[in-house]
Amino acid sequence: MEDLQSKQYFETVSSEWDTMGNSFFGDAPRNRIYSEMSTRPGQTIADIGSGSGYLLEGLVDQPVHLVAIDQSPSMLEQIREKLGDQIEVIEGTSENLPLQDDSVDYVIANMYLHHVERPGAAIKEMVRILKQDGTLIFTDLDKHDYEQLITEHHDRWKGFDREDIRQWMTEAGLKDVVVDCLGSGCCTTTCCDGDIAIDIFVAKGMKT
Numbered sequence: 181m182e183d184l185q186s187k188q189y190f191e192t193v194s195s196e197w198d199t200m201g202n203s204f205f206g207d208a209p210r211n212r213i214y215s216e217m218s219t220r221p222g223q224t225i226a227d228i229g230s231g232s233g234y235l236l237e238g239l240v241d242q243p244v245h246l247v248a249i250d251q252s253p254s255m256l257e258q259i260r261e262k263l264g265d266q267i268e269v270i271e272g273t274s275e276n277l278p279l280q281d282d283s284v285d286y287v288i289a290n291m292y293l294h295h296v297e298r299p300g301a302a303i304k305e306m307v308r309i310l311k312q313d314g315t316l317i318f319t320d321l322d323k324h325d326y327e328q329l330i331t332e333h334h335d336r337w338k339g340f341d342r343e344d345i346r347q348w349m350t351e352a353g354l355k356d357v358v359v360d361c362l363g364s365g366c367c368t369t370t371c372c373d374g375d376i377a378i379d380i381f382v383a384k385g386m387k388t
Contacts, residue, residue, distance in 0.1 A: 205380065209290050209319040210235050212362055212382050216317050219244055223285035228277065228306055228318075229292030232258035233267070240266045247284070249277055274302040279309040289318035294337040300348040307352040310387040316354060319362060320345075322379040329376070345383050354385030 213235060219225070221243040227235045230248035232255050239246055240263055248259050249272045256269040272278045274296040287306045296302045306316055321339035329335045342359040349357045362380040 205291070208362060209380060209382070210238060213288055213290065213317050213319065214238060216382065216384055217286060217288075217315075219286065224283065225286040225288060226277075226279060226284045226309065228287060228289045229274075229295065230259065230269075231255050231290075233262055235288055235290050236263065236267055247279070249279075274298070275305050277305050277309055281308055282311045282314075284309045285311055285314050287314070287316045287318075291320060292318065293320045294335050294339060297336060299337065299340070299344075300351065303348045304352040307349075307354060307387055312387060314387045315384065316349070316387070317382065317384045319380055319382050322381055324376075324378045326376050326378070339378060340381075342381055345381070349383060349385045353388055355388045357383070357385040359383045 217225075219242055222245070224245045224247065225239060226247040226249060227233075228249050230236060230250045231252075233248065236246055236248055236259065245268070246266065247268045247270060248256060249270050250256055251271065251273050253271055256271060259267055259269055270278050275298065287310055289306070293299045293302060303316075306318075310316060323339040323341050325338065327338070329338065345359050346357050349359075359381055360383075362382050
């Protein structure tokens, strides 16, 4: 389901998103995701809620097929400008990913889930496009009380309880589910309350 306010927000900030992302969480989330992957030539990797290509930039030199999916055409245009035709870019929403069932080896996402209306349904949709024994890996925020992230950045959720994440992933058909601390905080500065520090988790599971 598309959130028009969220889409408009990301359309507006697309040209600044790289700078904003670096100030929010630096390199730690993508480095951890890369460390959890073991890709082979010819595999397909789909980045959901790809933004301006934060996760994809470090994968373009690998002999794999990369797909970026985002609801914001402006974000996808940022990817085209930076990475050219090395990436397949597709506009799509959390509950309607425009890829076939069982077509992707890895689904990855960074700071995506707290922007969707129904996180459990979004996880099921990501699992739908995974091949048998394919892997879902994503990072997001632990539960927090910073209301300004809702009002300023159009977050839908103030982070998540890790047990809820485990349950949604298991219910979606994933096995060997692990939800672990990233080992880094998410630090940003708002116009209201100064520095914000929120723990980040990484979640991983394999499709049965």
